[in-house]
Amino acid sequence: MAREGFTRQVSEFVAALRYEDLPPSVVAKAKECILDQMGVQIMGSTLEWNKLVGDFVRDYAGKPESTVVNYGYRVPAYDAALSNATFGQGCELDDYGNGGHGGAATVPVGLALSETQPMTGRSLINAVVAGYEVMYRVGQLAAEGMRRRGFHSDSVLGFFGAAATAAKALALTPVQTLHSLAIVGSHACGTLEFDQSGGEVKRLHAGLGARGGIQSALLAERGLTGPSMILEGRRGICRTFADYEGDFDPALRGLGQDFLMPMVSFKIYPCLGRIASSIDAVVQLTKEHAILPQDIASIDIQVNENTLLHGGFIRQPKDVCGAQVSLAFCVALRLARGSNDLALYLDPQVWVDPVVLALIEKIQVRADPEARGERLRSARVAVRLASGRRVEAHQVYPKGSPNDPLSWSELADKFTRLASTALAPDQICQVLGMVERLESLQDVSSLMPLLVSKRTQPHHRSSSAEVGAK
Secondary structure (H helix, E strand, C coil): CCCCCHHHHHHHHHHHCCHHHCCHHHHHHHHHHHHHHHHHHHHHCCCHHHHHHHHHHHHCCCCCCEECCECCCEECHHHHHHHHHHHHHCCCCCCECCCCCHHHHHHHHHHHHHCCCCCCHHHHHHHHHHHHHHHHHHHHHHHHHHHHHCECCHHHHHHHHHHHHHHHHCCCCHHHHHHHHHHHCCCCCCECCHHHHCCCHHHHHHHHHHHHHHHHHHHHHHCCCCCCCCCCCCCCHHHHHHCCCCCCHHHHCCCCCCCCHHHCECCCCCCCHHHHHHHHHHHHHHHHHCCCHHHEEEEEEEECHHHHHHHCCCCCCCCHHHHHCCHHHHHHHHHHHCCCCHHHHHCHHHHCCHHHHHHHHCEEEEECCCCCHHHCCCEEEEEEECCCCEEEEEECCCCCCCCCCCCHHHHHHHHHHHHCCCCCHHHHHHHHHHHHCHHHCCCHHHHHHHHECCCCCCCCCCCCCCCCCC
């Protein structure tokens, strides 16, 4: 039996959280996450499958409350969050962690609501941190179980992160916050079948969560109620979606003191975060041994068993999503092209490149029983050369993770390259400055006009996703 009170205690934490409670490291991480998410939103807004969602909310627009980034039209706050969160998770460059893609679940929600009511930079930071904390705390218990059962954790946990962010942004009471989470549990859905048979609907999962989070908080504010044990109950989320039968106390340990947000990882490759270590290991090997595609006889890759299930099924992609979730394709692409630039994933000719396909045939991906705990996202890569020589690399932590973090300068460079697909240099400069001093900003809504292109038609151009790429 689950111990009653987990949902209640989480809700009380969200409602009580103050900016003054946040350690400087958490504030700094929150600003990094906000900046990173805005850059990815801008880039994502230019991609065709995401534009479909933006066009949808424009064509069915209601009350003009909040801004759709890049394009500038105003729609109800929950629809702006739907569109912007889809942009933000729709090119596989957003942040990640064991609770899911927190940036896409929280930042679009906070920004959308900043246009419906006064909100300071401190309030935005506070709301975003609350959302991450809920996602990561529940993710500690249930994320791996959800993946094993075939649920996309973002399409479950993301709803709760969005609802917590919305409840905090709207300054709801503890009881209203609890019902925000209780209501949003009825939205939770979404499977991982996209990593088996493809399809671009995966891009929409974060958007659905962001919209559901705002709607649930607004309904709770009006008095709608939901099950008070939505997370821990007998038919609650953790048991139903993850078969979790354990203790909930570990997820409450340090709540409000030991924040989990510093565990966020940032991407430098536009693919599954679980694939990054394998690419990093290949980069190391090619640099150290000057390996060329024709030199390779076979490649053996060992990763976490869930990484194998999530990224190991699709080998020859048929669409962009399939390319981005295929471990074999991502590694072969690096070896064949020396890059994992987003433009390469977008090009159907690359999916059938004979050199890439030949390398894929040489790749074997296996489960590594030691890739657990802190080594969850590690990768062991062994390349056997035609000469008979064998070279190996073990990448324990991917670049961009807390153990190998990106600097503010590197994140600013990533933002600049992504945002330049639609924004002018002066806009980019202003956004960087405002986010860097976000805690002193008195009106967050002043950010939104800077995220709208000055051009009547956004200019599409290739922009390298990789930190340090020229």
